[in-house]
Amino acid sequence: MQQRKLTADDICRYRDDGLLVVRGWFGEEQLQRATDAVLRGVRRKDVLTSGKPYPSPQTQYSLQRNHVEDPDLASISADSAVVRAAETLLGGDAVMSAFVCYLKTPGAGGTSGDYGGSHPTAHQDYKTYQQAGSSLNWLFAIIPLVDLDEPTGPLYVSPGSYKMTRTERAGPIHRVRRSRGDEIAPLVDAKLRRGDLLFMHMWTWHEGGSNRSDRDRLGIYNKFRAGHAPPACGPELFSEKAHAMVTCENRPLLPHHGDKPLDDARLLLQHGDKFLLMRNGDGTPRWGAPGGGVHEGDRSRRFDRCNLIDSLEINVHEQLGVEVPWMTYLGDRDRGDSICRVYAHPLDQMPTINAAEQIETRWFTRQEVVELQSQDELAGGFEADMIDLWMDDSFTRGVGESKRRAAPGRGEP
Numbered sequence: 001m002q003q004r005k006l007t008a009d010d011i012c013r014y015r016d017d018g019l020l021v022v023r024g025w026f027g028e029e030q031l032q033r034a035t036d037a038v039l040r041g042v043r044r045k046d047v048l049t050s051g052k053p054y055p056s057p058q059t060q061y062s063l064q065r066n067h068v069e070d071p072d073l074a075s076i077s078a079d080s081a082v083v084r085a086a087e088t089l090l091g092g093d094a095v096m097s098a099f100v101c102y103l104k105t106p107g108a109g110g111t112s113g114d115y116g117g118s119h120p121t122a123h124q125d126y127k128t129y130q131q132a133g134s135s136l137n138w139l140f141a142i143i144p145l146v147d148l149d150e151p152t153g154p155l156y157v158s159p160g161s162y163k164m165t166r167t168e169r170a171g172p173i174h175r176v177r178r179s180r181g182d183e184i185a186p187l188v189d190a191k192l193r194r195g196d197l198l199f200m201h202m203w204t205w206h207e208g209g210s211n212r213s214d215r216d217r218l219g220i221y222n223k224f225r226a227g228h229a230p231p232a233c234g235p236e237l238f239s240e241k242a243h244a245m246v247t248c249e250n251r252p253l254l255p256h257h258g259d260k261p262l263d264d265a266r267l268l269l270q271h272g273d274k275f276l277l278m279r280n281g282d283g284t285p286r287w288g289a290p291g292g293g294v295h296e297g298d299r300s301r302r303f304d305r306c307n308l309i310d311s312l313e314i315n316v317h318e319q320l321g322v323e324v325p326w327m328t329y330l331g332d333r334d335r336g337d338s339i340c341r342v343y344a345h346p347l348d349q350m351p352t353i354n355a356a357e358q359i360e361t362r363w364f365t366r367q368e369v370v371e372l373q374s375q376d377e378l379a380g381g382f383e384a385d386m387i388d389l390w391m392d393d394s395f396t397r398g399v400g401e402s403k404r405r406a407a408p409g410r411g412e413p
Contacts, residue, residue, distance in 0.1 A: 004081035006088055014089055018162035018201035021190055022085075025197035026143065030076055035145045037072035038063065038218055042103050055216070058107035066239045068099040074245040077222055082141055082197065083248040086224040089199055090137055096246060096253045097231060098132040098223040102208075103216055110153060110210040115407050119181025122156070122207040126165060126178050128326070129403040131306045133202070134232040136167065136174055136398045138225035140200040145218045148192040152217045153209030155198070156187035162203035171346055172390070173232075173328055173397045181205065192219075227255070232400030233307040234329045234341055237262065256332065263338035265308035266291035267316055267327060268386050271347040274363040275387060277372075278319065279379070281358040287372055288379030289342065289386075290316050297404070308341050310402035320361065321354030326399045330389050333382045340380065343400065344390045366391075 004025055014020040041047060041063040042054040048062040068074050077099055087094045114123035127133035148154050164179035184205045192198060200206065211217040225231070235256040238246075243257035266289035269276040277287040295311040309327055316324055327343040334340075355361050364372070366387050373384045389395075 004085075006085045011088065014199060014201070017159040018204040019157050019159065019190070020089075020199045021192065022197045022199075023193070024195050025082075026076070026079075026195045028195070030079075031145060031195055033072040034076045034143070034220065035218070037070045038101055038103060038145065038220075041067050041070060041073070041101070054103075055105050057105050058109075059105050060108050061103040061105075063099075063101040063103075065099060065236055066242050067101065068246055069239065069242050071245065073099070073101070073220075074242070076143065076220065078246045078248050078253055080248050083224070083253065086139060086141055086199065089139060090224065090226040093227045094224040094253070095227050095255050096222060097135060097138060097225045097235060099246075100221045100223070101218070102221060103218040104153070104211045105216055106211055106214050108211045108217070111206075111208040114181055116178065116180070119205070122158070122181060122184075122187055122205050124161070124165070124179065124203050124205045126176055126203055127406070128399050128401040129233055129307055129309075129406040131231050131233060131236045132223040132225070134398055134400050135202070135225045135229045136176070136232075136396050137229035138202045138223055140198065140202075141222045141224055142192070142198040142200060143220040143222075144192040144194055144196055144198075145220065146215065147194050148190075148209075148217070148219070150209075151213035152215065153211045153213075154189040155192055156207040156209065157190050157200065158184040158187045158205040160185055161205040162201040165203040172393070173346075173399060175399060179203065179205075226396075228394055229396040230329050232328045232398040233309055234343070234400065236306045237332075237339070258332070258334075258339055260334070260337060260339050262306065262308060262332075262341055263294055264292065264335060264340040265294060265312045265315075266340060266342045266380065267312050267324065268330065268342060268344040268383070268390055269322075269324075269347060270344065270390070271350050271363065274365055275369060275383075276320075276353075276361060276363055277369070277383065278355070278359055278361045281360045286377055286379040287362070287364075287383075289383055290319050292319075306341075307400070307403065309343065309400055310404050312343060313402055313405075319356050319359055320351075321356075322351050325405070326401050328397045328400050330386050333380065335380075340382075342382070342386050344386070
């Protein structure tokens with residue numbers, strides 16, 4: 001096993017190509033523990049698959065989120081040398097936004113094409129509706145647990161393709177012009193072998209080959225993001241156990257965690273220097289951000305359950321008569337037996353409010369909201385804090401959308 005530290009040439013290659021393969025990063029003992037952990041995981045009842053028990057042929061098994069509670073998966077995922085290298089490439093403190101492991105049995109197919117429809121088999125992962133993909137500064141840390149040779153299914157990559165995606169600042173958020181599959185350089189085999197480590201830029205186009213061998217194709221596909229670049233549609237919540245286990249040099253890598261349900265979502269609407277709050281006209285004294293409970297469409301998904309934008313779109317339209325095409329994640333707040341997720345949306349023009357019966361609305365300045373909070377007249381008690389978070393320009397924020405709006409008709413994931 002080589003010295004596990006990036007060189008200046010490594011960093012330059014990553015900047016040029018949007019990917020970096022470091023050969024032989026992991027030792028065999030660590031790899032075998034991780035392999036055994038994956039094989040334990042795919043036999044669990046909560047594995048994500050088509051319902052076929054392992055080892056059914058032509059089947060993909062996915063371990064995600066809290067499967068990282070397995071000590072051997074937590075250990076390799078939070079490997080300190082990997083985290084430090086990721087931080088070098090991201091330009092700041094890194095947190096883990098997704099734990100993902102795929103196992104494909106013999107005969108399982110390759111990846112599907114891009115959801116935008118511009119490439120039949122390859123894709124890139126900027127997705128406004130997806131919890132990791134809607135961040136604007138993240139990367140893959142891919143650990144193949146077998147040789148990804150021609151029979152087993154190579155990982156194909158398009159060097160430099162990430163540069164075709166562009167961003168522009170639009171007030172407090174950044175908008176992304178997503179590249180198309182017909183704009184990129186040809187895909188090439190990354191020639192990944194067991195024990196290698198691949199860092200891949202969030203917008204690099206790639207494709208996973210089908211498994212035509214007689215053995216399992218498996219690997220870990222973790223996603224790390226910069227701490228200042230939250231996912232616009234909202235982060236995945238890891239369990240408290242996972243939060244305690246996945247640490248690097250005593251620093252937790254899973255900042256978004258909790259065993260309570262996400263049962264409430266609220267929207268901070270801004271126009272100029274004022275923010276819209278509402279209250280029921282039935283004598284309820286406290287003001288709060290519009291929004292409310294989570295609808296079944298957001299509850300029932302296996303993937304991207306952290307994205308509550310669809311529920312907010314529906315609730316805000318019913319309460320205020322206002323159409324909100326996108327929003328961006330601010331933070332989560334504990335509500336006792338549940339967690340409330342808060343988003344924000346800036347308005348260019350003053351909207352026409354057609355409030356539902358018994359709903360009173362008013363625009364407040366930040367200072368007025370602070371005064372309401374000091375007088376215990378806020379329903380959530382966190383509205384002023386959310387305004388301050390929204391006005392903090394140290395964060396790099398993007399556009400978050402509901403899956404219904406961003407990818408209509410697309411199945412999971």
